[in-house]
Amino acid sequence: MKIRRRLNGITASKVFVYIFMIALVCFTAMPLVYLVSSAFKPVDELMVFPPKFFTTRPSLDSFKELFTAMDSNTIPFTRYIWNSVVVSVATVAGTVVVCSMGAFALTKIRMPGGNFIFNLIVATLMFSAPVTQVANYLVIQNLQMLDTTWALIVPKIAGSYYLFLLKQNFGEIPDALLEAAKIDGCSYWGLYAKIVLPVTRPAWATAIVLSFIASWNDFTGPMIYIQTQVKQTLPLALQTLQGGAGQVARAGAFAAAALITTLPTIIVFCAMQSRVINTFTHSGIK
Amino acid sequence: MKRRKPSLEKRRSRSGYIFVLPWVIGFLIFQLYPFIQSFILSFGELTDLTGLKTRWIGFDNYIAIFRDDVDFVPAFIETIWQTLLYTPFIIVISLVIALLLNQKIKGRGLFRVIFFLPVLLGSGTVMAQLGEAANIMQIPPTIEQYVNYYFSTDIASFINSILSEIVRMFWKTGVQIIIFLGGLQSISDSYYEAAKVDNANSWDMLWKITLPMLSPMIYLNVIYTLIDSFRSEDNAIAGLIVNRVFDNSDFTYGSAMGWLYFLVSFTVVILATVIFRRYVYYEK
Numbered sequence: 110m111k112i113r114r115r116l117n118g119i120t121a122s123k124v125f126v127y128i129f130m131i132a133l134v135c136f137t138a139m140p141l142v143y144l145v146s147s148a149f150k151p152v153d154e155l156m157v158f159p160p161k162f163f164t165t166r167p168s169l170d171s172f173k174e175l176f177t178a179m180d181s182n183t184i185p186f187t188r189y190i191w192n193s194v195v196v197s198v199a200t201v202a203g204t205v206v207v208c209s210m211g212a213f214a215l216t217k218i219r220m221p222g223g224n225f226i227f228n229l230i231v232a233t234l235m236f237s238a239p240v241t242q243v244a245n246y247l248v249i250q251n252l253q254m255l256d257t258t259w260a261l262i263v264p265k266i267a268g269s270y271y272l273f274l275l276k277q278n279f280g281e282i283p284d285a286l287l288e289a290a291k292i293d294g295c296s297y298w299g300l301y302a303k304i305v306l307p308v309t310r311p312a313w314a315t316a317i318v319l320s321f322i323a324s325w326n327d328f329t330g331p332m333i334y335i336q337t338q339v340k341q342t343l344p345l346a347l348q349t350l351q352g353g354a355g356q357v358a359r360a361g362a363f364a365a366a367a368l369i370t371t372l373p374t375i376i377v378f379c380a381m382q383s384r385v386i387n388t389f390t391h392s393g394i395k
Numbered sequence: 396m397k398r399r400k401p402s403l404e405k406r407r408s409r410s411g412y413i414f415v416l417p418w419v420i421g422f423l424i425f426q427l428y429p430f431i432q433s434f435i436l437s438f439g440e441l442t443d444l445t446g447l448k449t450r451w452i453g454f455d456n457y458i459a460i461f462r463d464d465v466d467f468v469p470a471f472i473e474t475i476w477q478t479l480l481y482t483p484f485i486i487v488i489s490l491v492i493a494l495l496l497n498q499k500i501k502g503r504g505l506f507r508v509i510f511f512l513p514v515l516l517g518s519g520t521v522m523a524q525l526g527e528a529a530n531i532m533q534i535p536p537t538i539e540q541y542v543n544y545y546f547s548t549d550i551a552s553f554i555n556s557i558l559s560e561i562v563r564m565f566w567k568t569g570v571q572i573i574i575f576l577g578g579l580q581s582i583s584d585s586y587y588e589a590a591k592v593d594n595a596n597s598w599d600m601l602w603k604i605t606l607p608m609l610s611p612m613i614y615l616n617v618i619y620t621l622i623d624s625f626r627s628e629d630n631a632i633a634g635l636i637v638n639r640v641f642d643n644s645d646f647t648y649g650s651a652m653g654w655l656y657f658l659v660s661f662t663v664v665i666l667a668t669v670i671f672r673r674y675v676y677y678e679k
Contacts, residue, residue: 243653245429
């Protein structure tokens with residue numbers, strides 16, 4: 110009797126939850142499943158219309174086609190991967206260092222003008238890309254950074270959003286912890302490197318995830334600032350693979366390239382998933 | 396004679412400035428300066444494209460936007476309207492999903508990753524290029540067929556358009572779900588236990604405990620959704636500005652458009668802040 114009632118309790122609500130979740134998952138996960146299955150389709154199956162959702166004969170043809178250069182003037186695909194990795198890693202590293210230093214100063218050193226800087230940050234969260242696009246282009250041009258990798262890295266490092274996120278989290282470090290270290294003769298650099306950074310690992314892990322996704326998926330930046338094909342990053346390379354004269358011939362390569370382009374962001378997020386949720390718990394405006 | 400050491404207070408604020416300096420420099424060059432520059436540009440007219448020299452023409456650009464540009468007003472209304480219409484739905488959808496995800500079910504971590512996928516996949520920029528995959532962002536074709544089969548043409552197309560809007564909104568809920576989940580996990584269990592002692596059902600608990608406790612997160616999410624939607628690079632206005640600026644090389648005109656858009660979206664966000672702040676419940 111007792112067991113049966115418990116069983117009923119589970120089936121009533123939980124089954125409904127599972128059905129609902131799985132239905133919703135179909136919407137979000139479907140493109141990814143399609144992406145994976147397309148990448149492993151043999152070339153003849155890619156041409157079928159209407160397109161098949163799953164492949165019956167998985168093959169690595171598309172990857173082989175992607176990584177073997179076509180003509181003498183074609184840039185190898187590994188070059189785009191390299192470009193994207195360089196841009197993203199440099200952006201993420203710069204963002205985390207610059208923004209965490211700023212957040213540390215604004216929360217724990219407290220100097221005159223600090224509050225003003227913080228209010229400025231909140232206001233700039235609303236600056237929208239369409240407004241500053243033109244002037245940003247002119248700045249990049251004046252700094253002689255047009256058509257260089259720098260144009261994709263430097264402007265993104267001082268992001269308001271990441272500083273805001275980190276500042277909200279750094280505020281939760283107890284002052285007593287820092288005071289104790291200060292009495293022991295620790296400098297501000299020491300406080301920053303030996304206490305603040307280790308204690309706030311979830312917060313900057315989140316900054317890493319978010320700035321990595323933003324930089325890796327950035328399409329507008331390279332489209333506007335980069336003209337030379339050799340310096341392009343993956344999102345633009347995808348577009349080149351899809352369009353142009355060799356479109357039909359490279360459909361397989363495109364499917365494989367799309368998978369390679371999306372995979373790193375998914376891996377990075379999966380690795381840091383629980384930390385990201387913890388950080389958002391503490392960054393609410395409270 | 397030994398020079399006097401600067402006071403502790405002074406040394407302290409000096410190191411504070413050193414720490415925040417790299418960010419401030421980047422902010423001045425890449426955010427504040429372009430922002431002011433675009434304001435100045437919006438009142439000018441390009442006289443020399445290579446040297447980028449401009450001449451002051453006052454409000455002529457702004458007047459031309461309304462008088463001569465056939466695309467601006469429709470794109471503008473579409474963007475604002477879409478944002479205002481989508482935001483409440485996005486909040487409700489993400490709240491429902493977060494409530495479900497917060498229950499003790501198997502595979503919670505997996506579900507979380509899957510619901511964050513749209514954000515990871517580039518919120519459309521990479522997806523939009525995926526050709527046929529882009530169609531998958533719409534309702535599954537089989538559902539559409541059934542709807543067409545069972546209803547008359549008018550009703551079927553109405554239902555299908557609503558379904559496809561829901562799917563499109565669903566694709567923008569990743570960050571909001573995560574913010575709600577964070578909020579839900581910080582609500583102490585003792586509230587629910589006390590309510591259970593008083594024989595409250597789960598519906599009461601949702602309205603009297605969960606939602607009030609979650610109100611700071613709802614507020615944060617409303618503001619985030621509005622800003623995210625206005626800042627989005629694939630809305631109608633952003634596309635129009637890029638087109639005017641880089642295809643027609645009309646820097647000053649594009650700046651005026653951008654500023655007009657900024658002023659309106661800024662006002663909407665401020666209004667939302669003022670309205671929603673009053674309903675936020677803070678735990679004392």
